[in-house]
Amino acid sequence: MDSSFEERLKQAAKELDEGRVDESWRLVKQLTVTRPNDADLIFLTARVMAARKDIPGAIKQLEKIPKESPQWGPATGQAAEWLVSEGELPEAETK
Secondary structure, eight states: OHHHHHHHHHHHHHHHTTTTTHHHHHHHHHHHHHHOOOOHHHHHHHHHHHHHOHHHHHHHHTSSOOTTTTTTHHHHHHHHHHHHTTOOHHHTTTT
């Protein structure tokens, strides 16, 4: 990962953590142009989507993370948590 991408990814996460969802969304959209398959970026994008109240979109985003990625385990857990919060317990149990 180049340092510029990594720094911008950290900035997007910080923006989200500090409640600046729109700014985080802007940053992840920019980063997606250059690294659409980056698992860390996919996970962060899903978190931003969830913060924007797009849980179904966030779950679909997490499904893009490859099983061999270190982010896959946390992503499946997060997807299950969001499904439960949406009242989708049967589907959550499959994650």
